[in-house]
Amino acid sequence: MKDFTKLSILIPVYNEERTIHLILNRIAEVTLINNIQKEIILVNDCSTDNTEDVLLRYIKEHPQEDYKYFKHEKNMGKGAAIHTSIPKATGEYSIIQDADLEYDPEEFNLMIKPVLRGEADVVYGSRFMGGNPHRILFFWHSIGNRFLTFLTNMFTNLNLTDVHTCYKLIKTTTLQSIPLKEKRFAIDPELTAKISRIPNIRIYEIGISYYGRTYAEGKKINWKDGVSALYSIIKYNVFSR
Numbered sequence: 001m002k003d004f005t006k007l008s009i010l011i012p013v014y015n016e017e018r019t020i021h022l023i024l025n026r027i028a029e030v031t032l033i034n035n036i037q038k039e040i041i042l043v044n045d046c047s048t049d050n051t052e053d054v055l056l057r058y059i060k061e062h063p064q065e066d067y068k069y070f071k072h073e074k075n076m077g078k079g080a081a082i083h084t085s086i087p088k089a090t091g092e093y094s095i096i097q098d099a100d101l102e103y104d105p106e107e108f109n110l111m112i113k114p115v116l117r118g119e120a121d122v123v124y125g126s127r128f129m130g131g132n133p134h135r136i137l138f139f140w141h142s143i144g145n146r147f148l149t150f151l152t153n154m155f156t157n158l159n160l161t162d163v164h165t166c167y168k169l170i171k172t173t174t175l176q177s178i179p180l181k182e183k184r185f186a187i188d189p190e191l192t193a194k195i196s197r198i199p200n201i202r203i204y205e206i207g208i209s210y211y212g213r214t215y216a217e218g219k220k221i222n223w224k225d226g227v228s229a230l231y232s233i234i235k236y237n238v239f240s241r
Helices: 020-029 051-061 078-088 105-116 139-156 172-177 187-196 223-239
Strands: 006-013 037-044 067-071 093-096 122-126 168-171 203-207
Touching (some): 006 078, 020 037, 020 105, 037 051, 051 067, 067 078, 078 187, 093 105, 093 172, 105 122, 105 168, 139 223
Parallel strands (some): 006 093, 037 067, 122 203
Antiparallel strands (some): 093 168, 122 168
């Protein structure tokens, strides 16, 4: 695919002063196949720690990288930070990257390959397929994720294994055309529901590794986000089509 020259990496950030430099280091170390360049869009969702100082210092110290930095004046949620980043993206494709260390940017290239072959418009990175390493953590989280994925598949007639994965590679013009509303973690089922209704959209899925965090290490999602996601599945597949 000759017209894929730049990847926009959308990073919502909230209270990640301890790890944000590490994930940015990993992204910088990745060489994308086919000489694809990287654009890193950082949205600070009104962090209450020193995230902003760490980010601004990091950006200043790495002028060779293509960073764009934006800040919310009040905390609005991961989904809202993604909303802010989407219109700023100028790459042909965009991917969402969490600011923690749970996902490995080295695997961008795995997700890019189906696009370069001209087979995919959207690629999901699944934590539940393939032979890549996965940290063993919370039983009920995995059950909840699989249940929500099952419901999404039932309504959308897809057969995804991981709707709530962070890694979604999407053609930027397609992403920018989708009117997203959810401002927190419920953006995942909303996005999938709306992608599924795009005529002739080609959705692929590929196995990725997962290095999950415990709550002591900074994990933020909880049971309330699961309830919100359930509501979002019903809302965008039944009542708001």
